[in-house]
Amino acid sequence: MxxxxxxxxxxxxxAGLLDGRIRVVDLTQTLAPEFPQIVLPxxxxxxxxxxxxxxxRYDERGPGWYWNNFxxxxxxxxHFDAPIHWISGRDxxxxxxxxxxxxxxxxxxxxxxxxxESTADPDYLMTKADVLRWEAEHxxxxxxxxxxxxxxxxxxxxxxxxxxxDETGQHTPGxxxxxxxxxxxxxxxxGFGTEAIGTDAGQGFHQxxxxxxxxxxxxxxxxxxxxxxxxxxxxxTGAVVIAPPLKIRQGSGSPLRVLALVPGG
Amino acid sequence: xxxxxxxxxxxxxxxxxRVPTLPPGGRSRAALGLTAAAAEGRFALQVxxxxxxxxxxxxxxxxxxxxxxxxxxxxxxxxxLLAQTTLxxxxxxxxxxxxxxxxxMVRLDxxxxxxxxxxxxxxxxxxxxxxxxxxxRAGQAVLIALPDTETPNMSDDVQLREMTCDPxxxxxxxxxxxxxxxxxxxxxxxxxxxxxxxxxxxxxWKKLPGFDGLVALPQVTPVPLDLTDSRSVTELAxxxxxxxxxxxxxxxxxxAAGIGHRVGIETARSEMDVNYFGxxxxxxxxxxxxxxxxxxxxxxxxxxxxxxxxxxxxNFPAHGTFSASKAAALSLAQCLRAEMRxxxxxxVNVFPGPIDDEWTQLLPPPKLLPETLxxxxxxxxxxxxxxxxxxxxxxxxxxxxxxxxxxxxxxIGS
Numbered sequence: 284m285x286x287x288x289x290x291x292x293x294x295x296x297x298a299g300l301l302d303g304r305i306r307v308v309d310l311t312q313t314l315a316p317e318f319p320q321i322v323l324p325x326x327x328x329x330x331x332x333x334x335x336x337x338x339x340r341y342d343e344r345g346p347g348w349y350w351n352n353f354x355x356x357x358x359x360x361x362h363f364d365a366p367i368h369w370i371s372g373r374d375x376x377x378x379x380x381x382x383x384x385x386x387x388x389x390x391x392x393x394x395x396x397x398x399x400e401s402t403a404d405p406d407y408l409m410t411k412a413d414v415l416r417w418e419a420e421h422x423x424x425x426x427x428x429x430x431x432x433x434x435x436x437x438x439x440x441x442x443x444x445x446x447x448x449d450e451t452g453q454h455t456p457g458x459x460x461x462x463x464x465x466x467x468x469x470x471x472x473x474g475f476g477t478e479a480i481g482t483d484a485g486q487g488f489h490q491x492x493x494x495x496x497x498x499x500x501x502x503x504x505x506x507x508x509x510x511x512x513x514x515x516x517x518x519x520t521g522a523v524v525i526a527p528p529l530k531i532r533q534g535s536g537s538p539l540r541v542l543a544l545v546p547g548g
Numbered sequence: 549x550x551x552x553x554x555x556x557x558x559x560x561x562x563x564x565x566r567v568p569t570l571p572p573g574g575r576s577r578a579a580l581g582l583t584a585a586a587a588e589g590r591f592a593l594q595v596x597x598x599x600x601x602x603x604x605x606x607x608x609x610x611x612x613x614x615x616x617x618x619x620x621x622x623x624x625x626x627x628x629l630l631a632q633t634t635l636x637x638x639x640x641x642x643x644x645x646x647x648x649x650x651x652x653m654v655r656l657d658x659x660x661x662x663x664x665x666x667x668x669x670x671x672x673x674x675x676x677x678x679x680x681x682x683x684x685r686a687g688q689a690v691l692i693a694l695p696d697t698e699t700p701n702m703s704d705d706v707q708l709r710e711m712t713c714d715p716x717x718x719x720x721x722x723x724x725x726x727x728x729x730x731x732x733x734x735x736x737x738x739x740x741x742x743x744x745x746x747x748x749x750x751x752x753w754k755k756l757p758g759f760d761g762l763v764a765l766p767q768v769t770p771v772p773l774d775l776t777d778s779r780s781v782t783e784l785a786x787x788x789x790x791x792x793x794x795x796x797x798x799x800x801x802x803x804a805a806g807i808g809h810r811v812g813i814e815t816a817r818s819e820m821d822v823n824y825f826g827x828x829x830x831x832x833x834x835x836x837x838x839x840x841x842x843x844x845x846x847x848x849x850x851x852x853x854x855x856x857x858x859x860x861x862x863n864f865p866a867h868g869t870f871s872a873s874k875a876a877a878l879s880l881a882q883c884l885r886a887e888m889r890x891x892x893x894x895x896v897n898v899f900p901g902p903i904d905d906e907w908t909q910l911l912p913p914p915k916l917l918p919e920t921l922x923x924x925x926x927x928x929x930x931x932x933x934x935x936x937x938x939x940x941x942x943x944x945x946x947x948x949x950x951x952x953x954x955x956x957x958x959x960i961g962s
Contacts, residue, residue: 316780319751319753326803328814328815329815329818331814334778336778337778442752443752443753448753448755449755
């Protein structure tokens with residue numbers, strides 16, 4: 284590689300951003316109190332939802348400035364799951380948000396469109412066959428890529444529709460156990476991303492193993508992204524996802540801004 | 549005969565809303581004993597331990613034998629009306645706005661002769677009456693002569709209504725109407741004739757049985773309200789704050805744990821966030837409009853109800869963090885009471901024992917049914933009571949706590 288090649292690449296990247304040949308797509312939901320939070324049985328510990336309190340707004344509390352205090356759990360809004368989040372990943376090296384190698388926080392994205400299936404069936408489980416069909420059209424998933432499951436679930440702006448609970452629990456799409464394992468073991472993915480509240484399906488607790496995506500991804504040191512939006516604006520291949528979580532010591536995850544660079548025009 | 553209260557006409561928006569005024573509120577420390585009993589719905593007078601003379605007005609020493617051993621004793625209030633008069637003029641701002649006003653002198657069967665307001669169904673001199681102690685808009689005890697037996701529309705009397713907070717034709721916000729208690733309170737308010745009940749509900753994606761049926765009632769309107777979210781509270785206050793006449797804060801977060809039974813503070817924090825900070829958020833958002841509308845016609849803003857717990861008085865270690873959050877809420881409710889008093893808005897604190905819900909599953913009966921608690925809330929509003937201890941457990945704890953708070957601490961902590 285010529286000495287100045289990387290420098291040329293970065294220069295070209297910046298120029299592309301400037302002239303629109305590279306577009307930036309925001310994959311992030313806005314952090315707001317109304318955005319739903321993951322629901323656990325009420326006797327268990329709960330992840331705090333996003334809350335915000337005004338400190339001052341050019342008033343007697345602070346005459347020249349406006350600012351807020353906010354609070355939330357690590358798994359609030361569009362957020363990152365680190366391997367340490369799950370018991371299967373608890374002993375891995377560099378498994379928390381502060382120790383994940385930073386070069387892992389930028390990677391290519393393969394977007395698998397399951398929107399039709401998820402519209403027809405809120406409990407839709409993406410399968411290995413879906414991935415193989417996608418690969419037949421777009422080529423093999425490269426190593427260390429984000430695999431993003433597009434469901435258009437983020438278009439459900441009503442929190443009740445988004446959460447989609449009935450008396451048997453939540454009904455949202457996600458991957459099945461076989462494809463989660465396949466993506467880790469045979470495609471060496473970087474992580475798995477979804478639009479619903481978790482990387483696993485709403486009924487994921489009833490799969491074998493329970494919550495298979497969490498179990499296999501984090502057990503193998505891979506990451507999760509959930510509550511993403513705008514996946515319909517990404518090409519099946521060719522986008523680059525930038526997803527650095529907050530550097531929380533021994534953090535299991537964090538809300539974050541997820542950006543995608545996509546070829547423009 | 550007192551005429552039934554009719555639905556008031558809509559307010560003429562051209563006319564200014566009157567500013568609340570209060571009846572004279574000064575009392576001696578001795579006279580506050582009358583207020584303390586009236587706050588619980590009792591009429592009590594001092595009785596001399598040495599000569600048994602019943603005292604009125606409250607005083608430091610017995611009017612007959614000068615003994616200072618005077619004990620407050622609940623009275624049945626039976627008596628006879630000696631004389632009556634109707635005021636057509638007053639220099640007091642409060643009464644000036646409410647003339648004509650009937651007053652009378654009643655000789656109690658227990659001995660003393662008292663000055664009392666007269667209920668409209670009390671006939672002329674020599675009729676048998678029952679003296680009741682009520683809190684007036686200043687929050688002080690006054691005496692009212694009621695007819696000896698129940699009469700139709702008794703609670704609709706204009707003078708009595710100055711001492712009560714009847715939900716009839718009023719508009720009520722129930723902060724959490726999703727729980728069994730919240731649903732029962734909404735139904736009881738509807739049954740009591742409330743005009744509108746706004747049924748607050750947080751986290752709309754969590755369905756609880758019965759709520760859909762509740763909001764199908766024509767008087768009930770569901771409103772999103774999450775007391776942990778300041779924006780949600782201020783938004784709702786912005787939408788309906790100018791119409792709410794009564795706030796009933798039923799929102800509660802309850803988990804059963806002491807200090808050592810649950811690692812960490814997150815559950816305790818959630819209890820504080822709903823039970824204490826939730827009340828603070830609600831009071832900051834809804835308090836000002838409530839105060840401003842306290843003289844807004846015959847069904848103006850009048851009351852604020854807090855669902856506390858008998859565990860607010862003394863910590864129940866098995867539910868230790870919950871008890872602490874309710875103690876904090878009680879302290880804040882006292883602050884709220886002081887801040888609402890200048891407008892004459894009553895703050896009612898309800899101290900139930902264990903409520904029969906999932907968080908008291910392992911506590912032995914008796915446990916309070918949500919319907920019983922709801923009846924107590926509405927009853928307190930109708931009777932003008934300020935402190936309510938519904939159910940046997942609450943009554944027993946209260947008695948033991950009053951008798952010896954240290955002894956109660958040791959009894960429940962072992």
